[in-house]
Amino acid sequence: MAQRTLDVGTELPVFTRATGLANWNRYAAVNSEFVPIHMDDEAGKAAGMGGAFGMGNLQWSYLHALVRSWIGDEGRIVNFSCQFRSPNVKGQTVEAHGKVVGVRDEGGEKLVDLEIWTIANGETVLAPGKATVAL
């Protein structure tokens, strides 16, 4: 089993991606999510944003990738949630972060509560959320 620190306050190794159409188009292709606001700057502007912007569901996936990498193949995600607060616009570097906020034993499993979030260019929180994992 992977060695990891379970103290409250422990931060997970960061998952980082430079974002833009190369990521969004690949995600659109697997999720069949060909929505104009994610592909066309004019459609993004018409929706009140600066231009085309990334899918909320891709932030969701980045957060899952962050947590999966930390819990390893043996770990299990019990529940997961996030809000989609700000758009991920072209050229931003998105980091997925996580921090241990609680550790408890329940039903023979060690459950770890995490605070998770994605942040663009180190300043704009895009998708804050929570997760509970079983180790």
Place this chain on the structure above:
Amino acid sequence: MTTETDAPKTNISPEMKAAVGREIGRKVSFPISESDIRRWAIAIYYPQEPPRLFWDAEYAKGTVHGGIVAPEEFNPFAWMTANGFERTSTTGTVDGDYLESSLGIKGPGLKFMLNGSLETDYGVRMRPGDVITSVMRLHSYTEREGRLGLMLFGTTEDTWTNQKGELVKKSRNMVIRY
């Protein structure tokens, strides 16, 4: 004195309120293939190599899963389901009343849609060969004034089970319309 202009505005009609709790639809996936899982993982982890659990059968066999599993958030319903081909817009636009159209009622006619939030309780993992059934219900409507005007929050609850009847996940998705 109340005038027509300061009367409370709402996008939630009595018909929409009455539809809360109703089933919006159910769909069945085609059997999940290793290729579906592999491509999903490649897209998510691009430009890095995805974890071997999602594409290397030999490696995956030696893990607690005993074989390849899908990433938890994998969507087996993309492109087409076993229910048949769903017609998509030919104008490149998205139906803002998609939720109400599915329920056979009149929607609020709002122009823009954003994904608001998502929460999921996970059950068993999805594997190659699995056939997933999704049953979606209308969970709630709320609304409030926002930066871009009166915002409508519609939440759906989606329950997925596999061919053995095991719970794969239960999700609540809130979509903002304005």
